[in-house]
Amino acid sequence: MSRDRTPQLLAAILTAVVMGGLALPQWLLFILTIACAQGLVVLGLNLLIRAGLVSFGQALFYCIGAYTAGGLSRAFGISDLFVQMAAGTATAALAAFVLGFLLARYRGIFFGLLSLALSMIFYGLIVKSETLGSTDGFNLAKATLLGMRPGEEWLRFAVLVAAASATLLAAFLTHRYLRTPLGRLGPAIKDNEIRVEYMGASVRYAIHVNYVIAAALAGAGGALAANTVGHIDPEMAYWTTSGEFVFIAVLSGTGSVLAPFLGALIFGAIHTVAFDLSPYTWQMSMGIVLLAAIAFLPDGLWSLFARRKTA
Amino acid sequence: MSQIGPVLVDGVIYSAWLFIAAVGLTLVYGVMKILNVTHGSFYALGAYAGASLTGAWLAKGYPPMLSYAVLLAGALLATLVVAPAIERGLLRFMYAKDEVVILLVTYALFLILEDAIKLVWGVNPYFVAEPYALLGSFEVGGLKYPTYNLILVGLALALAAGLAWVLRGTRVGKLLSAVIHDPDMSRALGVNVDRFYLVTFTLGCFLAALGGSFTSPTVSVVPGLGVDVIVLSFAVVVIGGLGSLPGAALGAVIVGLVRSLSVHYLPQVELFVIYSVMALVLAFRPRGLFGLAEPRRI
């Protein structure tokens, strides 16, 4: 196996962001930060996909994270990005710990449908809640970082650096997890679940763990998105949001912890370009890209870079 | 309780609508094992086609009483233009692939169709209310109900009866059972399975379009119409059992009643309860109340 260069790559990317970020325009800083948020969700989703489970309900945890951040901001005046992300991670992980007991018993399309149903339940809860602003949602105050409030010109850059740090750390930790015995079980479960059990490992336990990690990452992403956009609404729990995450996952492939971020960037780029060209055809462009990815790059964009020896 | 009457009437009407909207989805899944996300697109297509065609029909001064036929024609036309093209042009190359992959393909198509609709019909709302207003209203227990809703109920019943007859009483229906059971064997025995798939898919999409078309006189037809319908249809067919037609009926009745109860007594929980039922069914009886599909569950 080729020497693992991932940690170095992660460090290099962080350095590039910190050094180059100052030269980038505000709108690009914003997009990059959102790509971090989406990338986090898909980083987690990929853990499940590796095990053969496509969740159509990651928006549930994304939204839980977002509303946790929102709640902290609105109810307690806490606008620190790191605190919000940590809290979002925790609440989402807790929810997934409970739900995982049920979900870890499902496979295939039923896993997808149940995860979808759970996210729609949450959607149903918040969309009708007057206190939470119904369909409008509500706003969050601007971010503070470690007690400091960055100046207007610095805000986006500072948030991006903070986001990138947290995100790349999460990617590094996930990478490390994937190299542990438990982390290695994903593809084995996908290929031959029975063999895994016969080897003496619990498939349900492994899936449960992956589900919780995926939720934690989605919660972090949701909190980050909430803080960055400055606004949350129930749409974040809707099935179309889950669909976007699956879209990015298909685009990225599961080949590396860096893949989701590449996928999110490309997704953001296509979205921006297509929307600028014609606001009425950007979805169509996305649909065509998705079809192309499914047809020509079944292992995602990352398979273009990976040098896996297969046959 | 004086509220029971209206709750039941509303429940029946909503159930009828849900059945029409969802039955095509369960049909396509039952035969082809595909969860067709474009089902929502066809609902929207039907709504747009029905509304715009009827609008044009009425503008030309043709008899309004025939507008119902126009609604039907609109749904049929929209389906025939798009569905066979999708099935023959793309889906049939995907049949060997995993269920989830096919679902993602239909999701991609859904995205494409969402914008295709915008390109054809623009983004302004269509509101062609004549077929609805034409029939006036009737009274039940002191409350007025639009007579149009009876058409929905009648349509639902006709569809249920028609589908049941085709599947149980005709040779085609029996062949379909064989195809569902074992497509490879059927092919080996000379059944034109490809044609069955094409017809089933087109029929399933047509039923969605029909639902959209006949709903269009009661709503403002806007982009994104299909987005809510598809996930609601998922709930209905999951509750009843993927692939089961009686299941779709039962699912529609359950969701319809639940919704009606919620709207009348506690509106905030409407969606919450519907999807909770879906989750509960998946948790305790994943194959659905009448389900044929074997749930993949350990």
Add this chain to the structure above:
Amino acid sequence: MPAILDAQGLNKTFGAVTAAQGVSAAIEKDSVVGLIGTNGAGKTTFINMITGYLKPDSGSIRYEGRDITPLPPRDISRLGICRSFQIPQLYSSLTVRENMRVALGVLLHNAGLGGFFSLGRPNVPGHGAPADEVADHILERFGLSAYRDRNAQVLPGGMRKLLDIALTMAAKPRVLLLDEPTSGVSAEEKFGIMELIMQAVKAEGATVIFVEHDMEVVSRFAGRVLAFYDGRIIADGPPQAALRDPEVQRYVVGTLNA
């Protein structure tokens, strides 16, 4: 002589099919037992019940005196009873080495080693070396080194069998159940594979139960033979005696002059 594995009165029917009728056998520690019988006679069902994949309708299975009948495959594997498969069960999208890493990883995980918070490269329990070294060592032992980085899917038949067995033996089981270890393999290779397995087993000391259709292989390696027919054990004894048993001759070996 102590029985490490004791099956008593196992019964199992699937609808109209009787897969096991009153199957009883006490397996001695460190013995080598061959299971023979035609297809459908109940050999694999026997293995499936021992390993927890199937629950017998009645009867019990004891391992070192402990009742293991209700346990699932995962728990039974952790107790030291492991099996290989008639049709090799591999992780097809992973490379041969990755397959082995999964197996060794499970051993580490079950011992609480090598987890997220651990530092360095812990030794795999029972092997005394880190996982990557052990993996290469085992693959070499089984002649699979050349295929290390190839996907399990593309392995030729004999190699698939070997990998399947290697994965099973990576756990250093106390009781090793092999379902047709030499099927799908050429005549010359059959003996080679069994020699390889027996050598590996000898070093650790383990009880071996293997299903086999080739009577020469059975005679050569088994110290005891259990012959199955129609869900029952129709003969139980040393190979020379069992293979000459008239019923065995008739129902298993297939000769008519019984």
